[in-house]
Amino acid sequence: MAELRYRAPKGTYDLVFPESERTERVLALAGEVLTLRGYRRISTPVLENTELFRRSIGEDTDIVTKEMYTFEDRGGESLTMRPEGTAPVIRAYLERGLYAEGLPQKLFYFGPMFRRERPQAGRFRQFYQIGAEAVGSADPLIDAEIISISAVLFQRLGLERYRLVLNSVGCRNCRPGYREVLTGYLEGIAPSLCEQCRKRAKTNPMRVFDCKEEGCREALSGAPAIAEHICPECREHFEGVMGGLEMLEVPFDVDRSLVRGLDYYTKTAFEFQFEGLGAQNAVSAGGRYDYLAEELGGPPTPGVGFSMGVERLMMSLDSEGLGMFEELEQMIVFVAGVEGVDRGRVFSLLKEIRDASFSADADFMGRSLKAQMKQADRLGAMLVMIVGGEELERGGVALRDLGRSEQWDIPIGDAVSEIERFLEGTR
Ligand SMILES: [Zn+2]
Numbered sequence: 095m096a097e098l099r100y101r102a103p104k105g106t107y108d109l110v111f112p113e114s115e116r117t118e119r120v121l122a123l124a125g126e127v128l129t130l131r132g133y134r135r136i137s138t139p140v141l142e143n144t145e146l147f148r149r150s151i152g153e154d155t156d157i158v159t160k161e162m163y164t165f166e167d168r169g170g171e172s173l174t175m176r177p178e179g180t181a182p183v184i185r186a187y188l189e190r191g192l193y194a195e196g197l198p199q200k201l202f203y204f205g206p207m208f209r210r211e212r213p214q215a216g217r218f219r220q221f222y223q224i225g226a227e228a229v230g231s232a233d234p235l236i237d238a239e240i241i242s243i244s245a246v247l248f249q250r251l252g253l254e255r256y257r258l259v260l261n262s263v264g265c266r267n268c269r270p271g272y273r274e275v276l277t278g279y280l281e282g283i284a285p286s287l288c289e290q291c292r293k294r295a296k297t298n299p300m301r302v303f304d305c306k307e308e309g310c311r312e313a314l315s316g317a318p319a320i321a322e323h324i325c326p327e328c329r330e331h332f333e334g335v336m337g338g339l340e341m342l343e344v345p346f347d348v349d350r351s352l353v354r355g356l357d358y359y360t361k362t363a364f365e366f367q368f369e370g371l372g373a374q375n376a377v378s379a380g381g382r383y384d385y386l387a388e389e390l391g392g393p394p395t396p397g398v399g400f401s402m403g404v405e406r407l408m409m410s411l412d413s414e415g416l417g418m419f420e421e422l423e424q425m426i427v428f429v430a431g432v433e434g435v436d437r438g439r440v441f442s443l444l445k446e447i448r449d450a451s452f453s454a455d456a457d458f459m460g461r462s463l464k465a466q467m468k469q470a471d472r473l474g475a476m477l478v479m480i481v482g483g484e485e486l487e488r489g490g491v492a493l494r495d496l497g498r499s500e501q502w503d504i505p506i507g508d509a510v511s512e513i514e515r516f517l518e519g520t521r
Pocket residue numbers: 264265266267268269324325326327328329
């Protein structure tokens with residue numbers, strides 16, 4: 095084959111069968127877990143006005159400064175391909191007046207997100223997320239509910255090798271005090287910090303915890319933790335979240351160094367970290383964002399949410415040999431035509447079987463009967479219906495059970511009822 099001229103852009107991938115269908119099933123399961131808890135699906139555009147993300151995620155975060163796909167459209171408007179799902183959902187919540195529908199609004203979404211990061215294992219430039227937001231409630235028990243959704247989905251999928259880490263990142267009242275303490279500490283260790291962290295120390299000191307540089311990580315190991323500086327209200331809320339998780343039987347560890355890479359988080363922050371995924375080990379993460387709606391020009395509206403990386407979720411399933419859904423490859427009937435048969439007979443039987451909601455396929459390549467039998471096998475068909483020859487002249491077709499290599503004749507008018515009997519095991 096000549097060298098390919100077109101390839102998928104760097105950091106993107108094609109999802110083909112059976113992986114595509116497998117992913118679809120995992121999403122369906124996630125939808126079931128969410129729906130069972132009163133969350134309803136929301137779908138927002140892939141494109142948003144750039145300002146939405148600058149305002150919500152934060153001007154000096156890595157996402158906004160380096161990773162967004164931002165462009166000016168032909169009308170001169172600055173648009174950005176969404177790098178995350180929370181800000182668009184809150185934008186929609188405000189724009190559509192969802193608060194009038196009763197609170198909390200429990201919303202979930204599935205969809206692709208875009209960040210121009212350096213591609214590596216488990217990190218893509220177009221990646222798929224499952225996410226949920228509970229908007230309008232400050233109740234710590236709703237934080238526990240949001241956190242538990244990932245744990246329930248992991249359990250349903252059989253995943254066990256993970257750890258839930260939890261922290262409180264404070265609020266408007268306690269953060270300034272902590273920021274001062276942290277700034278003082280950072281001044282003392284400035285020579286050991288990378289250039290960017292020295293800059294962050296002045297503009298947005300909590301961002302230093304996002305730095306991936308080894309030197310910075312080491313220098314920060316003795317940094318004061320926000321958890322020791324949160325106000326009584328934040329502490330009480332945090333205790334409520336922990337109590338809720340205990341009630342829901344979701345084990346967790348408190349990690350005092352956990353701060354999430356977006357500016358809008360307040361109080362609860364959490365991450366599910368998986369073993370065996372390397373550096374990109376957070377499969378699901380999220381937190382509370384009580385000021386986000388205000389930042390976007392809405393009324394004060396507390397909220398909490400999570401997002402889960404579907405690629406990393408699938409990788410964890412792979413690493414544990416789970417979620418293979420063996421029946422994916424299964425088809426019920428392959429309708430095979432004997433050489434020279436009127437294809438109209440094959441095609442109308444195919445229609446009849448499909449109309450009865452049995453998966454079925456036939457040959458479209460002009461193959462011999464022998465080659466069609468092979469194709470049926472490759473498609474994972476349980477039965478082959480052989481159309482043609484003497485049987486057809488007598489008004490019949492042959493049905494072949496590929497599993498047991500048994501074959502029998504049936505009247506052509508009984509095709510669907512014979513398939514039903516075969517599936518019920520009453521033949
Ligand atoms: Zn506080």
